[in-house]
Amino acid sequence: MAGLTVVQYSLIVFAIIIFIIEIIAIIEVSKSKKNLCTKILWILFILCIPLIGLMSYFLLSNRNDYPPEDYPV
Numbered sequence: 001m002a003g004l005t006v007v008q009y010s011l012i013v014f015a016i017i018i019f020i021i022e023i024i025a026i027i028e029v030s031k032s033k034k035n036l037c038t039k040i041l042w043i044l045f046i047l048c049i050p051l052i053g054l055m056s057y058f059l060l061s062n063r064n065d066y067p068p069e070d071y072p073v
Contacts, residue, residue: 025058026047029046042061
């Protein structure tokens with residue numbers, strides 16, 4: 001069995017980083033003050049299309065308008 005190449009290691013590290021950012025985004029969506037339907041749609045979008053879903057969420061979701069519920073206002 002041959003060892004992994006540098007490219008394979010890089011892809012594994014990239015996948016792990018994307019997975020961690022997905023978990024952070026899902027936690028952020030679940031704690032936000034958005035309605036339940038919006039939360040479910042964002043989580044499904046992030047899970048089904050990971051890279052595009054993450055970029056869309058962080059760029060287009062109006063995160064400042066819906067802070068997490070545990071933030072003091």
